Amino acid sequence: MENSQKKKLPKNYSELLIHYNRYNGYNDYNNYTYYMNSERTLIIIKPDAVKRGLIGTIIETFEKPGLKLLAAKMVQPEADVIKNHYPGNDPKWITEIGNKTIASFKQAGADVQKIMGTADPLKLGKHVYDRLIKYWQEGPIVVMVFEGPNAVVVARKLRGHTVPALAEPGTLHAAYSYDSSTLSFSLDRVVKTFIHASGSIEEAEREIHYWFKGVKFENYKRETDDLYLI
Amino acid sequence: MKKQKALIIIKPDAVERGLSGTITKRFERVGLTIIGLKFQKANSATVIAHYPSTDVWFEKVGQRTLKNYMAKGIDPKRVFKTDNAVAIGKQVKQWLVTYFQESPVLIMAIEGYECIEIIRKLSGNTIPVLAAPGTIRGDFSHDSIELANEAMRPMRNAIHASDTIEDGEKEVALWFTPEELFSYERADEKIMFP
Numbered sequence: 001m002e003n004s005q006k007k008k009l010p011k012n013y014s015e016l017l018i019h020y021n022r023y024n025g026y027n028d029y030n031n032y033t034y035y036m037n038s039e040r041t042l043i044i045i046k047p048d049a050v051k052r053g054l055i056g057t058i059i060e061t062f063e064k065p066g067l068k069l070l071a072a073k074m075v076q077p078e079a080d081v082i083k084n085h086y087p088g089n090d091p092k093w094i095t096e097i098g099n100k101t102i103a104s105f106k107q108a109g110a111d112v113q114k115i116m117g118t119a120d121p122l123k124l125g126k127h128v129y130d131r132l133i134k135y136w137q138e139g140p141i142v143v144m145v146f147e148g149p150n151a152v153v154v155a156r157k158l159r160g161h162t163v164p165a166l167a168e169p170g171t172l173h174a175a176y177s178y179d180s181s182t183l184s185f186s187l188d189r190v191v192k193t194f195i196h197a198s199g200s201i202e203e204a205e206r207e208i209h210y211w212f213k214g215v216k217f218e219n220y221k222r223e224t225d226d227l228y229l230i
Numbered sequence: 231m232k233k234q235k236a237l238i239i240i241k242p243d244a245v246e247r248g249l250s251g252t253i254t255k256r257f258e259r260v261g262l263t264i265i266g267l268k269f270q271k272a273n274s275a276t277v278i279a280h281y282p283s284t285d286v287w288f289e290k291v292g293q294r295t296l297k298n299y300m301a302k303g304i305d306p307k308r309v310f311k312t313d314n315a316v317a318i319g320k321q322v323k324q325w326l327v328t329y330f331q332e333s334p335v336l337i338m339a340i341e342g343y344e345c346i347e348i349i350r351k352l353s354g355n356t357i358p359v360l361a362a363p364g365t366i367r368g369d370f371s372h373d374s375i376e377l378a379n380e381a382m383r384p385m386r387n388a389i390h391a392s393d394t395i396e397d398g399e400k401e402v403a404l405w406f407t408p409e410e411l412f413s414y415e416r417a418d419e420k421i422m423f424p
Contacts, residue, residue, distance in 0.1 A: 060251025220333030
């Protein structure tokens with residue numbers, strides 16, 4: 001386990017999938033289609049959704065299309081653990097957050113400088129980042145791994161747009177929240193995006209290794225496996 | 231009144247059918263709080279400790295099977311190679327351990343007022359054919375003792391739910407470490423219990 005963690009990750013998509021399947025002991029599944037189609041994504045149910053009793057509803061939404069639950073745990077991490085979930089040490093990433101904030105102010109027709117006291121993307125980014133960590137610490141969270149063909153895209157689609165007020169009808173974010181940037185800024189908090197879903201295969205693998213370090217996921221067969229994966 | 235704790239395990243038959251979320255929802259919507267949750271393969275020692283290992287318990291389980299066989303006119307020796315209740319009880323426990331480890335399971339610690347009575351009511355009769363519609367077992371499982379015995383396997387009844395207040399405490403402590411349990415207030419708690 002230790003050694004394979006140090007190994008450099010393969011760059012190419014199919015190599016990447018095979019690598020992760022092998023890494024997690026999937027050698028008993030000697031089915032090429034299975035290897036090629038399996039992909040994993042990290043889902044986190046944040047404190048507001050836990051307090052609203054939405055754990056089952058969220059798990060159900062991802063289980064229904066056939067995604068396979070591989071791991072789950074309820075945790076209440078320290079600030080540092082949450083901080084490292086994000087590339088918070090990267091000024092580029094912080095600046096990007098700041099720029100997104102500026103864009104959402106512009107979209108809402110609000111003056112960033114006047115409301116936030118600054119229009120500097122880096123400063124704004126840091127401000128948002130701090131509040132983001134605070135949001136994550138409002139209570140316990142549920143961290144999960146789901147697996148299946150196109151897991152990343154499927155999960156993101158079911159969750160919907162990051163900002164609930166902009167999410168498409170039928171998605172979880174649309175069905176369970178009215179939160180928006182304007183509302184959140186007026187209350188000096190971040191938008192409560194109550195479900196995190198990895199944005200790409202690479203991000204998913206990084207996040208899975210971060211939250212489930214050294215955990216060997218047990219494979220099992222879902223009722224849909226033999227209909228679609230062989 | 232003090233809140234009670236209960237252990238719920240979504241067993242492999244429900245996990246493999248993708249019913250973990252659907253079943254979890256039922257406990258959340260009545261207002262119970264999930265204070266601990268993990269999805270993992272059950273460890274043999276924990277499953278063995280989960281069920282009693284006393285001769286009294288083996289006898290009870292064995293007698294239940296014998297009674298059922300008698301009613302159906304089946305010779306227990308044909309299936310178990312014995313008609314001794316304790317020996318049959320031990321065999322059934324072995325089946326249960328295997329069943330529990332067929333896939334990972336969703337293990338949850340649940341808390342609430344009258345929690346045990348509520349989860350028992352929601353779960354329904356442990357024998358699926360006898361479980362009322364609207365209960366978890368009545369709605370999501372189909373098995374019977376006859377069918378299970380015929381195939382020499384334990385009954386597949388979707389979930390485990392603690393039986394008594396004492397069992398609830400004991401089972402939560404067996405499956406969870408104190409660090410894995412959390413205390414928080416549900417958003418609707420004050421509305422339900424002002």
